[in-house]
Amino acid sequence: MTQQLVSVLKCEDYLFEDLKKTLLQSLENIGFDPESFRGARVALKPNLLVPAPPEKAVITHHEFFRAVADIVKSYGGVPVLIESPSIHSVNRVIKKTGYARVVESEGVEVAHVEDTRTLKFEGGRQFKQLDIASAFFDADIIINLPKFKTHGLTYVTGAVKNMFGAIPGLAKSKMHVKVPEGDAFSEFLLDLYGCLLHGFDKPKTFLHLMDGIIAMEGEGPGASGTPIRMNAVLASTDAVALDYVATTLAGLDVEKALMVTRGFARGYGVKSPGEIKWVGDPKEAFTHKPFRPSQGTILSNMVRWPITSKRFRNLFIDRPVPGEAKCTLCYQCMKICPAGAISKTGGKPKVSTYDYNKCIRCYCCMEVCPEAAIEKGRGRLQWVLRL
Ligand code: SF4
Numbered sequence: 001m002t003q004q005l006v007s008v009l010k011c012e013d014y015l016f017e018d019l020k021k022t023l024l025q026s027l028e029n030i031g032f033d034p035e036s037f038r039g040a041r042v043a044l045k046p047n048l049l050v051p052a053p054p055e056k057a058v059i060t061h062h063e064f065f066r067a068v069a070d071i072v073k074s075y076g077g078v079p080v081l082i083e084s085p086s087i088h089s090v091n092r093v094i095k096k097t098g099y100a101r102v103v104e105s106e107g108v109e110v111a112h113v114e115d116t117r118t119l120k121f122e123g124g125r126q127f128k129q130l131d132i133a134s135a136f137f138d139a140d141i142i143i144n145l146p147k148f149k150t151h152g153l154t155y156v157t158g159a160v161k162n163m164f165g166a167i168p169g170l171a172k173s174k175m176h177v178k179v180p181e182g183d184a185f186s187e188f189l190l191d192l193y194g195c196l197l198h199g200f201d202k203p204k205t206f207l208h209l210m211d212g213i214i215a216m217e218g219e220g221p222g223a224s225g226t227p228i229r230m231n232a233v234l235a236s237t238d239a240v241a242l243d244y245v246a247t248t249l250a251g252l253d254v255e256k257a258l259m260v261t262r263g264f265a266r267g268y269g270v271k272s273p274g275e276i277k278w279v280g281d282p283k284e285a286f287t288h289k290p291f292r293p294s295q296g297t298i299l300s301n302m303v304r305w306p307i308t309s310k311r312f313r314n315l316f317i318d319r320p321v322p323g324e325a326k327c328t329l330c331y332q333c334m335k336i337c338p339a340g341a342i343s344k345t346g347g348k349p350k351v352s353t354y355d356y357n358k359c360i361r362c363y364c365c366m367e368v369c370p371e372a373a374i375e376k377g378r379g380r381l382q383w384v385l386r387l
């Protein structure tokens with residue numbers, strides 16, 4: 001049986017030369033020859049969710065991105081940054097995250113992501129076609145650069161979830177209305193991954209290089225999460241295999257990472273953990289404590305009832321609750337809310353107003369709130385489920 005290689009290498013800081021060395025070793029570990037970059041247009045897809053500083057661990061670190069761009073260039077490739085943050089323009093996000101300096105010094109092109117083209121894949125379960133940024137069509141190679149984080153809706157976010165950013169801007173949050181449950185949302189992300197693997201006329205070479213040096217635990221994936229050291233750079237040509245290894249390395253419960261378990265079932269690549277070969281540093285070399293998952297996902301993975309029912313949601317599922325002490329009334333939460341559940345304050349309290357009968361519990365508001373002002377409040381009967 002051929003095994004899918006996943007490289008895991010120890011890396012404790014974001015020092016450019018060390019990162020380059022580690023990333024080149026990662027490519028060698030997974031059997032990828034960087035000479036393949038020669039003459040190729042190489043799409044680099046980091047996680048640039050919101051304009052957050054690197055120490056918050058919300059985004060792929062800019063030095064990680066720089067090291068990859070530098071490797072691509074040094075082997076004669078043309079690196080192109082392709083990312084579409086949810087509510088801010090990519091130019092605004094790169095200015096606030098250290099990326100602007102990197103793209104200038106490394107001469108990296110920043111793609112326009114407003115134009116879309118349709119990718120079709122008959123093997124999709126819920127979506128057999130999806131519109132993604134057309135810039136991906138022009139690339140010969142796609143390098144996915146996820147940050148490993150816990151996630152309020154999908155339990156973890158890694159390689160599979162990071163490609164959600166291929167769908168431009170607010171079209172992303174609309175997907176939460178179409179597929180509001182974590183379960184269906186994970187299936188949709190796998191449909192998107194299937195489209196990216198099989199939907200181009202000529203399949204792209206697809207690499208996944210994960211920034212797991214300073215990762216995130218708790219109420220991720222936005223500013224409400226807590227940075228935690230994992231000290232790891234991970235690599236694979238299979239996103240599901242990579243997410244499996246990262247989730248295991250974090251000490252999280254793989255059974256709750258539906259993108260992994262359902263990903264195995266789809267069979268786009270590996271079909272089980274037995275088909276994965278861990279190469280590089282052994283698991284024992286990583287000494288961090290197990291990551292703390294987001295609270296909400298514990299419950300949403302315990303139950304399989306229809307959370308589309310308003311009553312069920314209000315009784316049993318965590319609700320996003322903005323706190324007056326931290327809220328600056330920037331209304332970024334209102335802008336992203338796909339359900340139109342958030343409105344401006346009527347005066348007192350001085351905090352955005354939430355309509356929980358409309359709220360579908362996608363937690364996009366928590367993801368984008370720059371002040372980490374939104375916490376999860378318990379549904380009134382949630383204690384019953386905990387028992
Ligand atoms: S809750 Fe957060 S995103 Fe919403 S208005 Fe307040 S500070 Fe802004």
Ligand code: SF4
Nearest residue numbers: 337359360362363365
């Ligand atoms: S209020 Fe927040 S959690 Fe509820 S639907 Fe809007 S963005 Fe999603």
